[in-house]
Every structure is written in C-alpha cells, then in structure tokens.
Amino acid sequence: MRRSGSSEAKIRDYERTAKIGRILFMLGPLGIFAVVKRGILWLLNLWKTIGLPPLSRQDLFKWATKSTSLACENLMIAAEALGINTCPMEGLDRRRLSKYLGLSTRYHEIVMVIAMGKKSHAHVEPPQWWRPLDATVTVL
Secondary structure, X not given: OOOOOOOHHHHHHHHHHHHHHHHHHOOOHHHHHHHHHHHHHHHHHHHOOXXXXXXXXXXXXXXXXXXHXXXXXXXXXXXXXXXXXXXXXXXXXXXXXXXXXXXXXXXXXXXXXXXXXXXXXXXXXXXXXXXXXXXXXXXX
C-alpha cells in the first residue's frame, strides 16, 4: 500500500481492521477463545443483531470453502467472457494431488479443480433440448 501511494491514515485503518480480523478468527489453544467469543457475541446479540464469525475449525473450513467456491465461480465466468472454456471437476484423488502440489494436508484443502482451455474447432455441440418454462415454473 505504501508503494502504491496510499495515505498513512488509510494504511493505519487497514492495519487496525486486519488486527480485529485476526482476533475474530483466532481459535486459541483447545478452542478456548472460540468459547469466550461465542459467549461475548451471544450477549451482544441480546442487545443488537449481529452476524457471527466462524468460531470453530469446522466453521472456518465451511466459510473458507464457500468463499473459495464463489471465487472459482467468478474465475470461470471471467474465463468464459474471454472465450476460454472451463469445467469444474470432482471425483479426484485429493491426497495424491495435494502430495503432487506439495500441499500440507493439515493446513490446505483442495476445494475444486477447474480445467481451462479452448475447445477444438472440430467440436460440434450436440443439440440441446430444453423443457418449456411453464412446464417447470409456476408463477404465483
């Protein structure tokens, strides 16, 4: 941010926000911070409705998986806009792929693999059949 010319005030605001984020996502030893945060947030919810940050390792995993899936969706839409075909893939051997990529199974999780490329000019799309909208949707 300093190299791009951001003001010191803006940098301080970002650093403060980052510290708050680290505190919110810190689990602590044996998840004790999560228990304390859950109690504090429960009390705050009595006064004002607020969203809950992920408070456990499982919550963090779900949150990160959803965010990563949305980022993958945006990547695929952008690639299609540039004329690059994409295909998300499932059914892969995550353990072997993690080992091949040099990822730690403790700290990294493969959410999705996306194949990207240009289809062959010889490829012919098969005709598609679409169900009529009124056979599928009822407007109330």
